[in-house]
Amino acid sequence: MSILSNFIPTPEPMKPQSRVQDLKSRLDWGEPALTIIDVRSLEAFNACHILGAIGIPMDRLVERVPETLEPARDIYVYGETDEETAQAAAKLREAGYLRIAELIGGVAAWRAVGYPVEAISAIVT
Template identity: 80%
Template sequence: MFSNLIPTPEPMKAQSRVQDLKSRLDWGEPALTIIDTRSREAFNASHIQGAISLPMDVLVSRIGETIEPARDIYVYGETDEETAQAAAKLREAGYPNVAELTGGLAAWKAVGYPVEAISAIIA
């Protein structure tokens, strides 16, 4: 009876703004994965907090190792065009719940959302 009164995050869209993703993360919804398809070097320099690196050349071959097809996936690349290509590849590989993160990392940073970097260890 009161289920209509409980706020819920907006459903995932094929093209999502960074604010849509941040809203889901703030909601505490763990059933999503953020994939960065840029090069490993670009990922290590800076990426959306919590994202995993699956560069375009290994995206489809490696995604099945860790991510179930029913999972919600937010993907971003170097450009919106690259992001769209990655999303299309994922959908063709059997992942129906894919959102293209419009503006990618640049849009994420522009609004001041958290990013991570991986430091190189020099031996």
């Protein structure tokens, strides 16, 4: 029996500041125990966001997250800028969420490497 047969592959652990490749690797691994939060405006979220992200604008973040997520959940957060992302992460940490990763570059970095995005189109009547 080889040493390799005893090795069970696992995804990289979450980092406080993560590159889009880190998040994509976890998603490709099929790890369901994470949430992606987009704190940009709802208009920006609807126009284009990371596939699977939920939109919670910055001004409603602390009030909406407890309704949605468990404190022990891994959360990847991104905003319009890295500064906005850091601000959102700080708010979440202050609210008791300790497993927070700031997604460096946000949706722009995600799109730049060709990862999937989605949009919500408005129905005009």
